[in-house]
Amino acid sequence: MAEFRISSEDGQVDLRRLATALAESQGWARDDVGIWDNRRGEVIVTVDDALLRRPEPDFRTRPLHTPRDVHRACEMVHAEDPTLRGVDFASLRTEAARLFSAGWTTEDVLHALGHRPDGEPWPRGPEHRGGEWLMARLRAWRTPDGDIRPSLSQEGAQLRVIGRAGLPVDIGLPSDAAPGLGPVASPAVARSAADDARRLIRQNARTTSDTLAHRDRTSSTIRRPER
Known part of the structure; x- marks a missing residue:
């Protein structure tokens, strides 16, 4: 079990939120790490060794x-x-x-x-x-418009995210269909499903949202010389 502590002299900093963001940046689900406060105003984060020594993906x-x-x-x-x-x-x-x-x-x-x-x-x-x-x-495996359909693994990942979020099983049915009685997800399950969705997006996208934001900020400050 690995452990690190976060502290700050600035009382306006939300250390728990910072710790959660750090965990997400490493691709760790919120339920897989421990985050709590101690009496000295520090936030302690514990990470299981299995997360730090992940095997090379197939x-x-x-x-x-x-x-x-x-x-x-x-x-x-x-x-x-x-x-x-x-x-x-x-x-x-x-x-x-x-x-x-x-x-x-x-x-x-x-x-x-x-x-x-x-x-x-x-x-x-x-x-x-x-x-x-x-x-x-x-x-x-293409749509009538020529787009590539979701693959078997992509469909499976989407269904897992929907299932863990507790969405109704009849989601996507026509409006005149009978309403579903799907379970309602607990906050912890919904949060974990959101983490899975973020990791899925980062895994299958070459450009992250942070990169796009940086590109927009950079392009707004570039001034080309007038000819």
Whole structure:
């Protein structure tokens, strides 16, 4: 168990709020850390050793951003899916790179090549191979407007956040549907779900809100010389 203390000579500083922000900046859920005050006006934060020694995430189940990781993932997909034999590797990498840019993982791509968006498996056979069959399967994972649909892992993460927040199970149903009687979340559960949502956004976004705010502040002070 690791422990650190926060103190300040400025009585206007909310030390508990500062400690919570520090924990969130490290990706720790609020329920996984201990925060309390002592008699000397300090805030003590305790963190379990497991949070400090997290194992390296599985390459197959994490989003990919670098060209090297994308190339490695495409090699894995090409080797594990027999329907891709004979498919030009450069074409596969080009199509898969679009999915990885949308936050998909290697497991998501393999799932999409083996299943329809509704979960039904794609047909198998000698006639279901090659580049045209690859493109046909990937087109099914796009919306009518051409946008990439959420992957299997992204849908699962969204459902976990909704479930932990205690939202009604019939959320998204038409307005004339019967109202749901979903459970109401406790403040602790709702707070933990919000932490999960923040980590999910940070994990799948290359640009954070802090970076955007810094860019806006910087651009507002830049003055180009007049010609």
